[in-house]
Amino acid sequence: MESGSLLRLDGLTKRYPGTIALDDLTIDVPRGRIGLVGANGAGKTTTFRLLLGLAHPTEGHIEVCGLDVERDPIGVRARLGYMPEHDCLPLDQTAADVVSTFGELSGLPARAARQRASDILDLVGLDEARFRSIGEFSTGMRQRTKLAQAIVSDPELVLLDEPTSGLDPAGRDDMLALVARLGTFGISVLMATHLLDDVQKVCDYVVMIDGGRLVVAGATESLLERTGTVTVDVGPSGPDLVAALGAMHLRAVAADGHVEVEVDGDEGLDLLRDLIARLELPLYRLSTRVTSLDEVFLNRSEDVS
Amino acid sequence: MSAALDPDGAIVHDPAFAPDATVTVSNVSVWFRQKVALSELSCSFGPGVTGLLGPNGAGKTTLMRAITGLIDVNQGHVRIENSDPRRDRKVFRRLALVPEDEAVPGGLTARQFVRYVADLHGVVDRNAPDDALESVAMLDVADRNVDAFSKGMRQRTKVAAALVCDPHVLVLDEPLNGADPVQRLKLIALFQQLGAEGRTVIVSSHILNEVERLAPRVIVLINGRLAAAGGHHAIRDAMDDRPRHVLVRSDDGRRLASALVVLDSVGGVTFDPGRDGVVIETVRARELATALPRLARDASIRLLEVRALDDSLESLFRELIR
Amino acid sequence: MSVVEAGQGAVYDRGYRPYDGPRGRRGAATLALYKASMRRALGIRRSWRQKVAPFVLLGIVTIPAIVNVGIGYVTRNRFLTERIEIITYHDYVGVSAALLLFVALVAPDVVCPDRRQHVLPLMFARPITGVDYVLAKLGAIATIVFAFSFLPQVVLYVGNMLVSDSALDYFTGHLDVVWKVPLAVALLSIYYAVVGVAISSLTERRIVAGASVIGLFLVTSIAAGIFVGDFHEKGGSAAALINVLAMPLYLRDLVFFGHIGPRSPLSGVNNGGLFAIIAYAAVLLTGIAVLLRRYRWVER
Numbered sequence: 001m002e003s004g005s006l007l008r009l010d011g012l013t014k015r016y017p018g019t020i021a022l023d024d025l026t027i028d029v030p031r032g033r034i035g036l037v038g039a040n041g042a043g044k045t046t047t048f049r050l051l052l053g054l055a056h057p058t059e060g061h062i063e064v065c066g067l068d069v070e071r072d073p074i075g076v077r078a079r080l081g082y083m084p085e086h087d088c089l090p091l092d093q094t095a096a097d098v099v100s101t102f103g104e105l106s107g108l109p110a111r112a113a114r115q116r117a118s119d120i121l122d123l124v125g126l127d128e129a130r131f132r133s134i135g136e137f138s139t140g141m142r143q144r145t146k147l148a149q150a151i152v153s154d155p156e157l158v159l160l161d162e163p164t165s166g167l168d169p170a171g172r173d174d175m176l177a178l179v180a181r182l183g184t185f186g187i188s189v190l191m192a193t194h195l196l197d198d199v200q201k202v203c204d205y206v207v208m209i210d211g212g213r214l215v216v217a218g219a220t221e222s223l224l225e226r227t228g229t230v231t232v233d234v235g236p237s238g239p240d241l242v243a244a245l246g247a248m249h250l251r252a253v254a255a256d257g258h259v260e261v262e263v264d265g266d267e268g269l270d271l272l273r274d275l276i277a278r279l280e281l282p283l284y285r286l287s288t289r290v291t292s293l294d295e296v297f298l299n300r301s302e303d304v305s
Numbered sequence: 306m307s308a309a310l311d312p313d314g315a316i317v318h319d320p321a322f323a324p325d326a327t328v329t330v331s332n333v334s335v336w337f338r339q340k341v342a343l344s345e346l347s348c349s350f351g352p353g354v355t356g357l358l359g360p361n362g363a364g365k366t367t368l369m370r371a372i373t374g375l376i377d378v379n380q381g382h383v384r385i386e387n388s389d390p391r392r393d394r395k396v397f398r399r400l401a402l403v404p405e406d407e408a409v410p411g412g413l414t415a416r417q418f419v420r421y422v423a424d425l426h427g428v429v430d431r432n433a434p435d436d437a438l439e440s441v442a443m444l445d446v447a448d449r450n451v452d453a454f455s456k457g458m459r460q461r462t463k464v465a466a467a468l469v470c471d472p473h474v475l476v477l478d479e480p481l482n483g484a485d486p487v488q489r490l491k492l493i494a495l496f497q498q499l500g501a502e503g504r505t506v507i508v509s510s511h512i513l514n515e516v517e518r519l520a521p522r523v524i525v526l527i528n529g530r531l532a533a534a535g536g537h538h539a540i541r542d543a544m545d546d547r548p549r550h551v552l553v554r555s556d557d558g559r560r561l562a563s564a565l566v567v568l569d570s571v572g573g574v575t576f577d578p579g580r581d582g583v584v585i586e587t588v589r590a591r592e593l594a595t596a597l598p599r600l601a602r603d604a605s606i607r608l609l610e611v612r613a614l615d616d617s618l619e620s621l622f623r624e625l626i627r
Numbered sequence: 628m629s630v631v632e633a634g635q636g637a638v639y640d641r642g643y644r645p646y647d648g649p650r651g652r653r654g655a656a657t658l659a660l661y662k663a664s665m666r667r668a669l670g671i672r673r674s675w676r677q678k679v680a681p682f683v684l685l686g687i688v689t690i691p692a693i694v695n696v697g698i699g700y701v702t703r704n705r706f707l708t709e710r711i712e713i714i715t716y717h718d719y720v721g722v723s724a725a726l727l728l729f730v731a732l733v734a735p736d737v738v739c740p741d742r743r744q745h746v747l748p749l750m751f752a753r754p755i756t757g758v759d760y761v762l763a764k765l766g767a768i769a770t771i772v773f774a775f776s777f778l779p780q781v782v783l784y785v786g787n788m789l790v791s792d793s794a795l796d797y798f799t800g801h802l803d804v805v806w807k808v809p810l811a812v813a814l815l816s817i818y819y820a821v822v823g824v825a826i827s828s829l830t831e832r833r834i835v836a837g838a839s840v841i842g843l844f845l846v847t848s849i850a851a852g853i854f855v856g857d858f859h860e861k862g863g864s865a866a867a868l869i870n871v872l873a874m875p876l877y878l879r880d881l882v883f884f885g886h887i888g889p890r891s892p893l894s895g896v897n898n899g900g901l902f903a904i905i906a907y908a909a910v911l912l913t914g915i916a917v918l919l920r921r922y923r924w925v926e927r
Contacts, residue, residue, distance in 0.1 A: 040485065040487060045555075054752075054925055054926065055926045074653055074754045077752060078650065078652060082752035086748075087745060088745045088746055088748055090744055090746055092673065092740075093672070093673065094672075097672055101663050102753075103657050104655075104659035106650075106749070107659075108646070108651070109655075116646060119643075145544050165483075167361075167492075169511055169619060169623070171361070184643070186643065192481070193725070195512065235594075269609065273601055273608050281595070282594030282595040284594050285612055285613065286611040287612055297486050
């Protein structure tokens with residue numbers, strides 16, 4: 001994978017008559033798997049259009065894979081792949097034909113396009129179905145074909161718009177696994193989605209936008225804060241544990257079938273363990289409470305507004 | 306049929322049937338030419354929120370349409386408060402379905418659309434459309450054309466249209482589809498509120514962690530048949546012949562594993578470098594849970610995390626599908 | 628001598644292979660779109676049913692050529708003062724119902740499905756622009772119409788050459804045909820491509836587009852006929868230029884004769900040839916303007 005930032009936005013603003021879609025966004029996003037989450041009309045589609053050079057910013061500056069989008073939109077599009085959310089595949093052609101044709105449309109010579117199409121369709125799990133007409137495909141198969149046409153040209157960055165939309169839980173798992181693998185192929189991913197769960201599972205970096213303004217941008221890991229509270233589930237004997245902890249002057253509270261304990265460092269963890277062992281209680285769950293991306297989003301967007 | 310006596314003589318309810326059912330599905334089969342969409346399905350729904358789950362093509366949409374009287378059943382019957390939704394207009398008025406597909410007539414504003422649906426249902430209250438739009442936070446864009454809306458906004462408009470007739474039974478197919486994180490929370494709160502008001506709310510969604518939050522009771526369909534019913538923890542407990550998997554992260558996984566392996570309750574131990582821990586397979590969860598802290602203490606191994614991997618609705622679902 | 632060793636084995640990594648080969652840009656992508664559009668129109672790589680209509684129409688359009696050659700062959704040994712030709716090259720660059728149907732069939736097919744099935748966003752994200760898209764589509768239709776109009780001419784020419792007394796004499800005696808026919812056919816093909824594709828770009832539905840193309844041609848030709856009246860008696864009128872369908876025929880006359888033909892509805896009009904060229908250009912420019920508007924890639 002090449003070095004250099006994936007995406008650089010500098011004071012990016014996009015105004016339409018009556019609304020502001022994006023307001024003064026400045027971020028520097030590294031390569032890898034990026035989640036893009038937006039709320040309140042944050043203009044997912046607008047963002048993609050701007051990145052692809054299909055719309056002009058009202059103010060500000062965009063650089064994708066080191067290229068200035070205003071100056072070389074064709075060059076940018078040559079390095080990008082795009083997977084829209086809506087149905088966009090010709091239904092009367094076979095998957096192999098469609099993916100191979102779109103490979104050629106991205107500039108690949110015909111023979112290379114055909115070979116890449118075959119490789120990619122195998123990769124996304126459509127090996128057997130590839131000579132069938134797309135009209136016969138299920139939602140999951142169509143989503144995978146859409147992904148295939150986006151990566152057939154071996155792009156540096158692929159834009160995914162709600163890739164798990166319409167998929168049942170098994171399909172969602174499969175798609176997210178595929179997206180996660182793209183990173184190992186040297187393809188960066190910008191995944192726009194409303195499902196923070198998907199972002200948490202797959203993305204190394206998150207950009208959150210609310211009402212056009214940047215709420216937060218940072219590595220997923222760094223956003224999920226560990227609190228000093230440990231959640232423990234010892235079954236119905238929760239109150240006994242609370243009492244015992246209280247006797248040791250440790251703050252604990254029983255809530256909703258489990259116990260939340262203020263733990264002081266790693267030694268505190270050992271103390272807790274020993275206490276539970278002494279009381280001969282079953283330890284069903286022990287976890288350090290971590291904020292979820294949902295909470296991060298809500299907290300931060302409250303700050304912004 | 307929905308209740309039986311257990312060996313101690315206590316009344317036990319079959320979790321497929323809600324105790325105060327408003328919607329009853331009795332031995333229902335629906336087929337479309339060769340494809341059997343629902344196969345001798347019997348279950349019921351009561352007040353509150355019930356989740357309806359299943360893989361694509363399992364028959365959820367067909368069931369929802371049968372419940373709201375949009376299609377006929379080939380066998381068995383559906384009753385809403387003892388009336389047939391297909392034939393009884395009165396009951397039909399208090400039913401609402403929010404379908405997944407985009408069917409909204411073009412050229413209407415949000416307010417016009419909701420008012421139109423209100424008129425269709427014979428709603429007298431002139432404020433009902435605005436109230437409905439407000440409950441889904443769409444009042445400020447009520448005069449904009451529905452065609453110009455994003456998917457999430459269209460979905461919320463359809464929910465408003467469903468609410469405007471003050472339904473007793475509300476059936477929603479992927480209602481959170483396209484909604485951004487903020488809207489999702491508001492909608493979840495709205496549905497919980499509707500359930501708390503005593504309406505029968507049936508929600509179908511593929512986003513299982515949200516269904517978990519929203520619905521204390523779920524019905525799972527696979528291939529047109531009932532696969533599971535009840536609260537998801539209870540369903541998990543009912544699958545007690547299937548082993549549980551517990552992830553344990555510690556500061557010395559190997560030593561911990563070797564201490565655990567001697568236990569009878571341990572069926573298998575796997576090292577999971579991705580999650581930085583050890584996954585223990587067991588059919589006797591309580592025995593393992595009691596032994597774990599003792600063994601860790603005796604071997605001076607620090608426990609960092611203990612977590613059942615199959616506790617979520619997602620993992621339950623995966624198990625059911627297999 | 629090598630000994631086969633059973634003890635060695637290897638498993639090869641079938642993982643992802645990045646692409647390091649040549650990458651074309653706009654030109655390559657546009658060419659690829661051009662070729663893909665032609666394949667689509669002719670039903671290549673699709674079911675047999677898609678191929679029937681175009682090739683049947685091709686057959687129909689070629690029939691006069693075959694008949695002409697046939698007659699020439701049958702009468703070759705008879706001494707005739709004049710060769711019987713049921714059709715001349717000039718006349719063959721013409722407008723037949725088959726050609727009209729062909730354009731109305733093929734032009735919507737390369738343009739409407741892209742819009743209807745929402746494939747356009749996938750195109751927009753490629754290294755091409757709206758202009759490239761339009762050129763590729765126009766090129767595809769123009770090429771096909773050219774081929775389908777030119778092939779019968781070739782059949783006619785070669786056939787005539789073979790049944791004549793001396794092929795070489797025939798060739799030297801008809802040298803001008805060799806450049807006039809392709810030029811006239813090209814002017815015709817480009818024209819019908821622009822009109823057909825421009826109209827098709829206005830709608831998503833192929834049937835509506837096809838009907839509109841046919842409708843436009845028929846209505847304007849009937850209207851022109853009414854305005855021009857009986858030109859055999861009175862001579863031609865500039866109103867003949869309303870006839871969108873027959874426009875290329877005036878240019879054909881210019882190519883073959885250098886002036887408007889005597890039996891044309893435009894004959895006798897002062898500067899008729901000049902007006903014809905202007906009208907022709909106007910139609911082309913309008914069509915192209917429509918197309919550039921309909922395929923505006925970048926929003927303002």
